[in-house]
Amino acid sequence: MEPVDHSDGHGGHGGALVPDEPIANPGVPEHLPRPTDVDPAKEKRAERQVAGFFGLSAICTILFAVSYFTFDVGDNWHVVGGLGASTVALGGTLGLSLLFIGIAIIHWSRKLMGDDELVEMRHPAYSGEADRQRTLDDLRTGYEETGIARRPLIVRSALGSLALLGVPAVILLRDLGPLPGDKLYHTIWGQGGRKITVIEDGEEVEVEVPKMRISRDAIGTPILASDLEIGDLVNAQPEVLFNPERYYVPHAEVEGAALQTHKSKASLILLRMEPEDIKPGKGREDWSVNGIVAYSKICTHVGCPISLNERTTHHLLCPCHQSTFDMTDSGNVIFGPAGRPLPQLPIEIDDQGYLVAQSDFTEPVGPSFWERDYEER
Template identity: 70%
Template sequence: MSDAHTTDPHGGELAVTGPIADPGLPEHQWRPTDVDPAKEKRAERQVVGFFLLSALSTVAFLVAYFTLKIGDNWHVIGGFGASNMALGLSLGLALLFIGVGIIQWARKLMGDHEMTEMRHPARSSDEDRETTLQALSDGLEESGIARRPLIRNSLLGAVGLLGLPAVVLLRDLGPLPGDALYHTIWGRGLPNRPMRIVRDGIWTPILPSDLEIGDLVNAQPDALHNPERYDIDPADVEGIELQVHKSKASLILLRMQPEDIKHGKDKDGQSRENWAVDGIVAYSKICTHVGCPISLNERTTHHLLCPCHQSTFDLADSGKVVFGPAGRPLPQLPLAVDDEGYLVAASDFDEPVGPSFWERDYYER
């Protein structure tokens, strides 16, 4: 084999011709909008039209949200509810029209120049960085966003309106709580008929003599089983409302020696000495860490352990946290007995049950 020739598989010789020349780029083809001002204007109107259609679709979403109700009797194709279909189509079209408008803007009106760049190290040189920033600036200039205020403003308007569906959809996360986080159904007992404490699941009232030292009982308000007794509408304790009330009002009763109880103070600075009955104390069953139900009792220490993250509360000392991630004591329910000797709630919990929230205050016990 020589430097100038090589042999092909059939025994012939091929001349070495050297590297292939760079064919370069074909001649640039100008777009109709680059050479015809009328077509440029028409393309601009098309882009603005898509952005306006997006804005109208967003408005249609809002109208559908407030006028069509879930569960309407009339349906559309495929059995889909009118509300779901209208919301899905209008929001989908709002996003689609913005995308189509931006694509049309890029294809027909933005700068149309072929660019090549040789490979370079991972970190660009300072010169390349400056060039990139300049190219970005040039790109913004070539996009025409500064000299096409109609496109710019219609795009900003369409994108801005898309924030409204996000705002109104937040309303579907649930009803506004108002002051519901601060109160439970325990506080709805009548002044002359305080609410009885009943065993969870079997709804039987509890006498202090029913509990022995060390006994722990899961309890609920009698109103969940006998709402009329406390002038409560039965519809208020059915279905989802029943589960909400149970989750907030779930209670733990524990009986210990009365001398073991360290009576703290309530939020008004008054002693809790009269909150217990014959050594029986009542606390929320809901952990103040993340809301797990707790009932693991250590009889000799009066400690209550949450099985989720091992927060431990001292029921003999105002439910204070002795271990774990919980940041607040368990809310305590003041107890009394009614005319028949059954345990009742003297009032509601002295503070909100469950995990902390922004507006919740804390006081030392």
């Protein structure tokens, strides 16, 4: 048995010398042609069967889309085996769609693709140019043996069924949740100062809701401007979350998940500094009170809560990714990945000396989103 030389042409070897047949060839049973290899009619029938399975897959995908819009989740009158019709229909149609594609591919490979037995000897790890070329030739041969070029019916049916599988993916995007609408642009701070109609003594009366007081986070006590000293940093929330009756807000709107949503969007940082340190932006000359400024606590990078204050510089640092905001200069970013300043809440003092919000934030709080506009301050 002659050894095979795998030298690399430079005096070295790409691998060890190995025999072309390291063990005796045990032989393989005599190759028997399949019916589809010798009978054109059976070959054509197998081709139609494969296309039929791809077609069934496409039909099931369409039925998935129909089921999604036909059956409502929770319909008790559509119960199948203890499961709702929506669950059964969606799971059954999508499962059958994938199953028929698998059956079609297996049937295709067993009846129509190449059916030759191959023996491949182990070779050194290094592949020479001849081996690489042989690999490309094998790939080309495999492509030709699939019969794709000669069987356009299978190709078209396969592409059609696979393309339709994108329909369930698009439809299911709807179940990620309802679109937010304009909820990203507003917070509960806007509840104060509005006019509403209430029933008093059987008559409709228009009243003005008091402007929203700023309360200490967790305990909910309103904050007197006179209580804050230079350098104080206070985490705050709107008083409506602790006293909804004062602002004519039903309890149902500030409980459970709704409460957590309101708290996350309305969280504030109050900071008091020397009034002369503040450099108000255009149109923000009256947004502070005796050196007290209020900013959103939500970082504009990815929404982390901010609370690290450099007292001497009045810089606010996000602990997640070190975005740094200047509280003296409209919350502008001076370092880090945040792309926008912190939204500032315009504040004032009511007739009892408590800090209140003049209005809602004039821009959305939190991280950026596609529809959001940004103007330089």
